[in-house]
Amino acid sequence: MNTSPARLGGIAATRGQPGGVTPQDYRLLDGAGAKALEAGLVNGPWYRCQVARPTLKALMQRSDARALRDTALWFALIIGSGVLAFMLRDSLWAIPAFIVYGALYGGSSDSRWHESGHGTAFRTRWMNEVLYQIASFMVMRRPTVWRWSHARHHSDTLVTGRDPEIAVQRPPSLVTLLLNLFAIKSSVDVLRQVVANAFGHVDPEEASFIPESERAKVVWEGRAWLAVYGAVAAACVASGSIWPALFIGLPSFYGAWLYVFFGLPQHAALPENVLDHRLNCRTIYMNPLFRFLYWNMNYHLEHHMFPMVPFHALPRLHDEIRQDCPPAYASCWAAYKEMFPAILRQRRDPSHHIVRPLPSASAPSISGVSA
Amino acid sequence: MSNWIDVCALDDIDDEDVMRFDHAGKTYAVYRVGEAVYATDGLCTHEQVHLCDGLVMDHVIECPKHNGRFDIRTGKALGAPACIHLATHPAKVEGGRICIAC
Numbered sequence: 001m002n003t004s005p006a007r008l009g010g011i012a013a014t015r016g017q018p019g020g021v022t023p024q025d026y027r028l029l030d031g032a033g034a035k036a037l038e039a040g041l042v043n044g045p046w047y048r049c050q051v052a053r054p055t056l057k058a059l060m061q062r063s064d065a066r067a068l069r070d071t072a073l074w075f076a077l078i079i080g081s082g083v084l085a086f087m088l089r090d091s092l093w094a095i096p097a098f099i100v101y102g103a104l105y106g107g108s109s110d111s112r113w114h115e116s117g118h119g120t121a122f123r124t125r126w127m128n129e130v131l132y133q134i135a136s137f138m139v140m141r142r143p144t145v146w147r148w149s150h151a152r153h154h155s156d157t158l159v160t161g162r163d164p165e166i167a168v169q170r171p172p173s174l175v176t177l178l179l180n181l182f183a184i185k186s187s188v189d190v191l192r193q194v195v196a197n198a199f200g201h202v203d204p205e206e207a208s209f210i211p212e213s214e215r216a217k218v219v220w221e222g223r224a225w226l227a228v229y230g231a232v233a234a235a236c237v238a239s240g241s242i243w244p245a246l247f248i249g250l251p252s253f254y255g256a257w258l259y260v261f262f263g264l265p266q267h268a269a270l271p272e273n274v275l276d277h278r279l280n281c282r283t284i285y286m287n288p289l290f291r292f293l294y295w296n297m298n299y300h301l302e303h304h305m306f307p308m309v310p311f312h313a314l315p316r317l318h319d320e321i322r323q324d325c326p327p328a329y330a331s332c333w334a335a336y337k338e339m340f341p342a343i344l345r346q347r348r349d350p351s352h353h354i355v356r357p358l359p360s361a362s363a364p365s366i367s368g369v370s371a
Numbered sequence: 372m373s374n375w376i377d378v379c380a381l382d383d384i385d386d387e388d389v390m391r392f393d394h395a396g397k398t399y400a401v402y403r404v405g406e407a408v409y410a411t412d413g414l415c416t417h418e419q420v421h422l423c424d425g426l427v428m429d430h431v432i433e434c435p436k437h438n439g440r441f442d443i444r445t446g447k448a449l450g451a452p453a454c455i456h457l458a459t460h461p462a463k464v465e466g467g468r469i470c471i472a473c
Contacts, residue, residue, distance in 0.1 A: 054385075057426070060426045062428065148451070151451075307437070
């Protein structure tokens with residue numbers, strides 16, 4: 001999931017839970033990481049569907065053309081909706097314009113952050129880097145911290161005490177989930193960390209997955225972000241209005257709901273501590289508009305199993321491996337209909353999770369330290 | 372210089388592709404780009420993933436797990452999460468066979 005460590009769900013309680021999963025287990029320092037290492041779950045032998053090398057090689061091929069087209073369209077839509085919102089500023093019609101602007105800026109930036117972070121959006125490396133820095137700011141994820149956090153998420157997906165990106169930690173907190181629809185709780189942590197980074201401090205938990213050689217970048221990015229936020233604040237003061245912040249900064253909050261809507265079903269309510277992405281990732285069929293906004297990350301199982309395959313080739317990869325996978329969800333509704341009751345149940349029974357049906361000939365490679 | 376070890380025929384590796392080669396308890400990645408061949412250690416320096424499942428593009432190997440990238444000619448790590456350079460090994464084509472020096 002591409003949401004904040006801490007992050008969408010999860011509570012800060014310290015008591016033990018009936019299902020054997022405790023909030024402390026998720027801590028990267030002194031959590032369940034040692035137990036996971038002992039159980040062979042760290043950087044483990046993940047199940048991989050068989051794909052012939054020539055087919056996989058063809059699927060992995062990069063292209064600038066598709067991402068250039070989509071990125072140009074994306075920025076055109078952002079600028080267009082922003083101009084519209086500004087022109088309608090004296091009318092209530094500004095509200096829907098801002099909803100669209102926020103969803104594009106603060107919501108769909110999640111998928112751009114993600115794909116460019118993997119280096120699979122464009123063939124040309126510097127283009128990935130430019131988009132990564134811009135989208136990271138828009139979705140409020142510190143670029144270097146999240147690059148490393150996401151690498152860990154791919155090594156140890158949903159392994160407790162190892163994966164910093166478990167979005168709905170057990171027992172789930174509905175209050176936290178609701179607050180983070182508008183990045184209210186997650187952003188407090190981000191802003192605190194940005195200030196700390198700007199002053200040269202890197203959180204010890206984050207330092208556990210960021211190599212020493214990369215930490216200077218964290219500090220400089222924190223300073224750059226503070227400079228931008230400072231400039232926006234100065235523009236607000238100078239103009240005597242909140243308008244500048246409505247266009248830069250605040251969309252990360254009021255547009256966050258879109259990435260929560262798309263991103264929550266990636267892993268929520270699926271089992272922790274299994275080395276099989278067919279069991280802990282969801283692939284959901286989505287309409288073309290959603291797939292544009294989400295850059296095909298609805299093929300999440302496929303992405304986790306083969307992270308080198310770019311977004312535009314994921315539907316083809318899905319066709320290659322679908323016989324060896326659980327059935328994809330027919331729609332977001334189908335995914336939420338199954339997921340949400342399970343999240344509610346996890347509040348009482350943290351050990352509860354959804355078991356995805358595997359084709360009869362297959363079996364997960366390793367499972368469970370505590371799930 | 373170490374001994375040259377026979378790996379495979381040149382045509383056993385497609386153009387812009389990579390193959391795993393294990394020898395004397397070590398694993399290597401052997402690459403072909405056009406008529407040129409290269410060899411590096413077989414595991415990514417980031418998290419020890421086999422590079423033979425990765426993608427070769429313009430003299431760059433990309434790790435299949437976290438997309439870390441290395442220049443296959445020099446072993447240079449080209450960006451996070453690959454931060455430590457990859458060891459390279461001499462490679463040549465002789466009589467249509469690829470040989471590397473381990």
